[in-house]
Amino acid sequence: MSRDYGQYCGLARALDVVGDRWNLLIVRQLLVGPARYRELQAGLSGIATNLLADRLRDLEAAGVVERRLSDEGNAVTYALTPWGAQLREPIEGLIRWSTPLMIRGPEGDEFRAEWLLLALPALFARRASTGRSATVGIAVEGAMFEVQRSPAGVDVGMSDGREFDAVLTAEAALVLGLAAGVLTLDDVAAVVDIEGDEDAVRAIFEAPEQLVSPEVSPTT
Numbered sequence: 001m002s003r004d005y006g007q008y009c010g011l012a013r014a015l016d017v018v019g020d021r022w023n024l025l026i027v028r029q030l031l032v033g034p035a036r037y038r039e040l041q042a043g044l045s046g047i048a049t050n051l052l053a054d055r056l057r058d059l060e061a062a063g064v065v066e067r068r069l070s071d072e073g074n075a076v077t078y079a080l081t082p083w084g085a086q087l088r089e090p091i092e093g094l095i096r097w098s099t100p101l102m103i104r105g106p107e108g109d110e111f112r113a114e115w116l117l118l119a120l121p122a123l124f125a126r127r128a129s130t131g132r133s134a135t136v137g138i139a140v141e142g143a144m145f146e147v148q149r150s151p152a153g154v155d156v157g158m159s160d161g162r163e164f165d166a167v168l169t170a171e172a173a174l175v176l177g178l179a180a181g182v183l184t185l186d187d188v189a190a191v192v193d194i195e196g197d198e199d200a201v202r203a204i205f206e207a208p209e210q211l212v213s214p215e216v217s218p219t220t
Contacts, residue, residue, distance in 0.1 A: 034079035092122035113143035123179035134200035166196030
């Protein structure tokens with residue numbers, strides 16, 4: 001692990017552990033699910049194999065990552081520890097913060113559809129629950145995601161083959177813009193395809209953002 005900041009500050013101590021290049025992207029991959037070494041390397045194109053090994057060793061020593069035997073028992077997989085999994089909340093905050101950087105599109109950068117499994121829940125988390133329940137498929141780059149809205153909130157996962165109320169097919173940047181609330185279905189009607197109940201798609205993407213109650217100042 002690189003030299004620490006030497007500051008008694010929560011942010012500095014956190015960055016001592018996850019601030020090195022690639023560390024949070026390794027965590028991103030493991031938030032999607034446990035992975036073997038080669039699977040991690042495939043999701044982190046551009047990282048040298050020796051650097052990935054070093055980063056995994058550092059994260060394991062810090063208690064963020066652990067090694068497990070695969071279900072078959074013949075290979076090692078990497079997974080987040082319960083403490084490491086708590087990074088989901090700050091990572092989702094960074095995803096929401098990145099919205100102005102994302103809506104301009106990939107601009108030649110690599111995109112993997114699996115990353116939407118982390119991005120969509122982060123963006124939908126700001127949407128208020130509605131009385132309308134809906135199950136919508138989102139087709140992006142050949143992958144099919146399942147988004148379920150209920151009064152309890154929104155769940156996102158890979159399609160399990162169930163029947164959808166509707167299917168939205170669109171480019172990743174448009175899906176992210178819709179989920180973030182910076183685009184509406186009317187804005188993108190000419191460049192997306194909706195099969196099925198359009199109202200179900202609107203129930204997913206056009207629920208109002210949740211209002212945050214103002215902080216109450218302590219009485220003096």
